[in-house]
Amino acid sequence: MxxxxxxxxxxxxxxxxxxxxxxxxxxxxxxxxxxxEIHHRNASSLSFEELYRNAYNLVLHKHGDLLxxxxxxxxxxxxxxxxxxxxxxxxxxxxxxxxxxxxxxRITMVMVRDILMYMDRTYVPQNRRRPVYELGLHLFRTTVxxxxxxxxxxxxxxLDAIAEERAGLLTxxxxxxxxxxxxxxxxxxxxxxxxxxxxxxxxFLGTTQEFYHRESLDFLAKNTAIDYVAKxxxxxxxxxxxxxxxxxxxxxEGPLQNIVETELIERHAENLVKMENSGFAALLKDxxxxxxxxxxxxxLVRVPSSVDYLRDALSERVKIDGxxxxxxxxxxxxxxxxxxxxxxxxRDRYGNVVSTAFRGEKxxxxxxxxxxxxxxxxxxxxxxxxxxxxxELLRTGxxxxxxxxxxAELHKVIxxxxxxxxxxxxxxxxKQHLAKRLLGNKSVSDEAERAMVSQLKAECGYQFTSxxxxxxxxxxxxxxxxxxxxRHKKTQQPRQADGNNNGSSKPVDIEVDVLTTGYWPTENVxxxxxxxxxxxxxxxxxxxxLQKHTGxxxxxxxxxxxxxxxxxFGTAPNxxxxxxxxxxxxxxxxxxxxxxxxxxxxxxxxxxxSIPDQELRRHxxxxxxxxxxxxxxxxxxxxxxxxxxxxTFNADFTSKMRRVxxxxxxxxxxxxxxxxxxxxxxxxxxxxxxxxxxxxGYTAAGGAVPENxxxxxxHLVEAAIVRIMKARKRLHHNDLIAEVTKQxxxxxxxxxxxxxxxxxxxxxxxxxxxxxxxxxxxxxxA
Amino acid sequence: xxxxxxxxxxxxxxxxxxxxxxxxxLEDIRVLVLLWKLGANEKPAQISKEExxxxxxxxxxxxxxxxxxxxxALDTGFLDRTEFKDFFKFCFQFNRQGTHRTLDKDLVTALxxxxxxxxxxxxxxxxFCDFLTESKDESYSRIxxxxxxxFLDFCYEVEDIADYDEATSAWPVLIDEYVEYLEELxxx
Numbered sequence: 001m002x003x004x005x006x007x008x009x010x011x012x013x014x015x016x017x018x019x020x021x022x023x024x025x026x027x028x029x030x031x032x033x034x035x036x037e038i039h040h041r042n043a044s045s046l047s048f049e050e051l052y053r054n055a056y057n058l059v060l061h062k063h064g065d066l067l068x069x070x071x072x073x074x075x076x077x078x079x080x081x082x083x084x085x086x087x088x089x090x091x092x093x094x095x096x097x098x099x100x101x102x103x104x105x106r107i108t109m110v111m112v113r114d115i116l117m118y119m120d121r122t123y124v125p126q127n128r129r130r131p132v133y134e135l136g137l138h139l140f141r142t143t144v145x146x147x148x149x150x151x152x153x154x155x156x157x158x159l160d161a162i163a164e165e166r167a168g169l170l171t172x173x174x175x176x177x178x179x180x181x182x183x184x185x186x187x188x189x190x191x192x193x194x195x196x197x198x199x200x201x202x203x204f205l206g207t208t209q210e211f212y213h214r215e216s217l218d219f220l221a222k223n224t225a226i227d228y229v230a231k232x233x234x235x236x237x238x239x240x241x242x243x244x245x246x247x248x249x250x251x252x253e254g255p256l257q258n259i260v261e262t263e264l265i266e267r268h269a270e271n272l273v274k275m276e277n278s279g280f281a282a283l284l285k286d287x288x289x290x291x292x293x294x295x296x297x298x299x300l301v302r303v304p305s306s307v308d309y310l311r312d313a314l315s316e317r318v319k320i321d322g323x324x325x326x327x328x329x330x331x332x333x334x335x336x337x338x339x340x341x342x343x344x345x346x347r348d349r350y351g352n353v354v355s356t357a358f359r360g361e362k363x364x365x366x367x368x369x370x371x372x373x374x375x376x377x378x379x380x381x382x383x384x385x386x387x388x389x390x391x392e393l394l395r396t397g398x399x400x401x402x403x404x405x406x407x408a409e410l411h412k413v414i415x416x417x418x419x420x421x422x423x424x425x426x427x428x429x430x431k432q433h434l435a436k437r438l439l440g441n442k443s444v445s446d447e448a449e450r451a452m453v454s455q456l457k458a459e460c461g462y463q464f465t466s467x468x469x470x471x472x473x474x475x476x477x478x479x480x481x482x483x484x485x486x487r488h489k490k491t492q493q494p495r496q497a498d499g500n501n502n503g504s505s506k507p508v509d510i511e512v513d514v515l516t517t518g519y520w521p522t523e524n525v526x527x528x529x530x531x532x533x534x535x536x537x538x539x540x541x542x543x544x545x546l547q548k549h550t551g552x553x554x555x556x557x558x559x560x561x562x563x564x565x566x567x568x569f570g571t572a573p574n575x576x577x578x579x580x581x582x583x584x585x586x587x588x589x590x591x592x593x594x595x596x597x598x599x600x601x602x603x604x605x606x607x608x609x610s611i612p613d614q615e616l617r618r619h620x621x622x623x624x625x626x627x628x629x630x631x632x633x634x635x636x637x638x639x640x641x642x643x644x645x646x647x648t649f650n651a652d653f654t655s656k657m658r659r660v661x662x663x664x665x666x667x668x669x670x671x672x673x674x675x676x677x678x679x680x681x682x683x684x685x686x687x688x689x690x691x692x693x694x695x696x697g698y699t700a701a702g703g704a705v706p707e708n709x710x711x712x713x714x715h716l717v718e719a720a721i722v723r724i725m726k727a728r729k730r731l732h733h734n735d736l737i738a739e740v741t742k743q744x745x746x747x748x749x750x751x752x753x754x755x756x757x758x759x760x761x762x763x764x765x766x767x768x769x770x771x772x773x774x775x776x777x778x779x780x781x782a
Numbered sequence: 783x784x785x786x787x788x789x790x791x792x793x794x795x796x797x798x799x800x801x802x803x804x805x806x807x808l809e810d811i812r813v814l815v816l817l818w819k820l821g822a823n824e825k826p827a828q829i830s831k832e833e834x835x836x837x838x839x840x841x842x843x844x845x846x847x848x849x850x851x852x853x854x855a856l857d858t859g860f861l862d863r864t865e866f867k868d869f870f871k872f873c874f875q876f877n878r879q880g881t882h883r884t885l886d887k888d889l890v891t892a893l894x895x896x897x898x899x900x901x902x903x904x905x906x907x908x909x910f911c912d913f914l915t916e917s918k919d920e921s922y923s924r925i926x927x928x929x930x931x932x933f934l935d936f937c938y939e940v941e942d943i944a945d946y947d948e949a950t951s952a953w954p955v956l957i958d959e960y961v962e963y964l965e966e967l968x969x970x
Contacts, residue, residue, distance in 0.1 A: 733950075733951075733952035734950055734952075752949070753955060753958070756952075756954070756955055757955050760926070760928060760929075760954050760955065763926070763928045764883060764884075764926045764927070764928060770928070770952075775932070775935055775952060776952040778952075
């Protein structure tokens with residue numbers, strides 16, 4: 001009642017008046033009516049202050065129970081009215097009516113709460129009652145929501161609406177859905193019931209799972225993998241957007257995403273990879289499809305475990321392609337440089353797949369590297385092919401290349417080199433080829449050679465390359481020596497002042513390269529028997545050299561070197577044809593014999609020249625080929641039959657050129673490019689062994705590890721074992737194996753068995769012994 | 783009796799002793815046991831005068847009769863594992879030629895059955911000797927001490943080859959290959 005405009009006066013202190021039950025009920029009645037009015041949206045006629053005061057007084061005078069019960073009843077009866085109406089509302093308008101009822105109720109409850117705030121603050125906590133607002137919501141839930149003709153229908157309508165959206169049908173405004181769902185969340189929060197989960201979320205997640213389970217199967221059965229990926233991504237985004245738009249609980253979003261990802265991705269990941277023609281594995285075969293691969297990756301990466309399939313497919317692909325490259329090389333359809341080029345191409349291509357399709361993922365990169373290492377290291381073939389590739393580059397391939405191009409090309413070599421387990425095999429072949437190039441003056445450029453060495457040095461350290469640098473040094477010093485020798489010869493008086501050239505005793509001109517043993521690959525072939533004039537020349541040079549460098553020893557490498565012979569052909573006196581024959585040292589020795597006799601047997605030639613048999617045959621055959629029939633072979637057919645097979649000087653030999661180069665045939669039937677064999681710069685070579693001419697050094701010998709490398713490995717392993725055991729004194733077998741492997745891995749990867757054999761050898765030689773109590777432990781013997 | 787020997791006695795002298803004792807110098811393992819107990823360690827295939835004297839004193843034998851009485855005690859069955867290991871090692875060392883460190887394969891295949899007869903299942907002994915005989919590996923034409931002693935340890939430790947783990951084993955490669963051989967046999 002509007003006393004509010006009265007003047008402020010101080011009233012006398014009023015003693016506390018008890019309110020009796022009747023009084024309370026009266027007050028309650030007016031409050032109850034007020035609540036009705038509020039409920040019916042007629043609150044404008046009410047005085048907030050009066051209502052508040054009434055409620056306040058009731059509570060103050062210990063009538064809280066009455067008030068609370070009354071409010072509860074009144075609310076319940078209102079809600080009953082509401083639900084009875086709702087229960088009969090048709091489906092088509094139920095959601096709207098529900099939302100409306102809910103929003104109205106909330107407004108009511110806010111106002112009711114405000115009025116009863118004093119009770120909320122005092123009576124409610126003291127008596128452990130539900131606060132008014134929460135009470136209102138709780139009653140709403142139990143009365144309205146949980147009505148058998150309301151809840152099931154609303155739930156179903158909500159799920160149907162979502163299903164329709166998924167089916168692509170346009171839905172009405174999502175607001176209704178949002179409101180209804182929001183209602184459930186608030187109801188659940190109000191009385192700690194799980195109404196949202198029970199009456200919506202669980203079912204929603206269930207239908208979602210069924211839906212995507214079916215849809216993904218259907219779709220995949222009728223479409224390509226790539227179409228599927230697009231569709232799946234679309235669905236995932238759609239679900240996410242819907243969850244946000246509907247304001248689904250945070251706790252729903254996680255499980256929802258999980259379910260969709262499981263059904264769309266995890267279930268089908270393997271299939272997506274293996275599907276014929278359009279799966280990941282199939283697409284890998286096509287270089288142009290990298291973007292599609294990436295789309296697939298982006299989808300599968302949502303379920304990290306699924307990416308395993310992708311990586312497996314990549315690994316498998318590399319394995320297959322790698323095996324094909326090796327097969328080609330084995331069959332001889334691809335020569336070693338082609339093999340290496342193939343590997344480089346593969347590397348580029350699949351490197352791109354990793355960086356683009358896999359978005360540079362480290363695990364994929366690692367897997368790629370491992371796959372390359374696997375197929376390249378099945379045997380030592382890759383190492384020798386790489387060496388041949390480098391040889392080709394440095395002989396001809398890099399001709400005219402700029403410095404930048406040289407660096408780039410050689411860097412690619414290093415990339416493949418890094419994959420190799422048998423790096424020492426590469427080193428051995430590389431060294432052999434280098435020796436041939438240096439001695440034969442066949443390098444495309446000195447800068448390129450040095451660039452290669454410096455790249456190797458950067459990769460492996462100076463120990464790897466110090467000998468190589470020694471080889472370069474030797475060549476430089478040899479040039480100086482040769483100049484000095486020329487000057488020296490001029491100061492010597494010519495021996496035969498009468499000018500009578502008795503060809504068989506006057507020394508010939510020679511050019512010598514002096515090599516330091518230890519730097520150069522060793523051949524260990526004893527020198528053959530050289531013709532007299534050659535021996536004379538050698539003697540003169542030796543005298544000169546050893547005078548300058550006393551204490552040194554020269555050993556002549558007759559398996560290398562080349563010579564120029566002046567040969568006269570023809571029979572009739574005025575039909576002599578003169579030719580200059582460019583031949584290898586061995587060929588020279590052979591041919592010179594025919595100055596004395598016109599026909600010789602194999603056995604006789606061998607005895608006279610002391611050339612090792614294999615090489616002898618090879619050099620002889622190359623002198624009887626159709627194109628260069630300087631000698632005629634007795635037996636028919638290509639091969640030499642026996643020691644008694646004869647060779648006869650062929651005076652009828654003809655050639656268009658004055659200068660005739662007689663190439664060597666290769667050791668194997670199928671010859672590989674440019675087998676020029678051992679022809680070096682003209683002249684025999686000195687100290688130290690030189691490039692093996694066993695075979696032509698170009699064939700990769702089927703991937704076996706060459707014997708010299710094998711021997712080096714034995715030494716290295718033993719040295720490592722001794723070094724480690726000396727430091728550690730006592731070590732368990734497994735630890736020793738691990739330590740040795742680690743120390744040697746820069747050069748090659750020893751097998752545990754290989755190491756074990758060396759250990760046994762050292763036990764026998766009493767460097768090591770087994771521990772008496774534990775035979776798996778080795779001890780160093782001081 | 784000790785005076786019949788000079789500075790050392792070789793196999794000839796030993797076989798004379800065996801004749802006196804009535805045992806077969808080539809086939810009877812008790813010869814080796816005796817030499818081992820006497821302490822013939824200095825050089826293979828012989829026993830020095832000092833060793834002989836010392837050994838006889840320790841064994842308390844000073845007459846042929848006492849030797850004969852000793853014979854039963856020379857059975858290897860009396861030796862525990864540790865002692866037998868030592869004896870087995872001696873068998874290797876004593877049978878070497880001069881300063882060689884290895885035994886020829888043929889000698890090994892003869893000695894193994896003889897020395898291990900009652901201590902290792904005969905199947906194991908026979909398959910091992912077969913394996914050695916059939917092997918074409920050059921390096922196995924001579925057997926090292928380590929391989930010899932390892933074989934015994936192997937027989938003790940690995941009764942069932944299914945337990946054998948090559949990857950982590952510190953057994954000599956010979957044993958690894960022997961196990962492979964056994965596995966092949968089992969397949970047939």
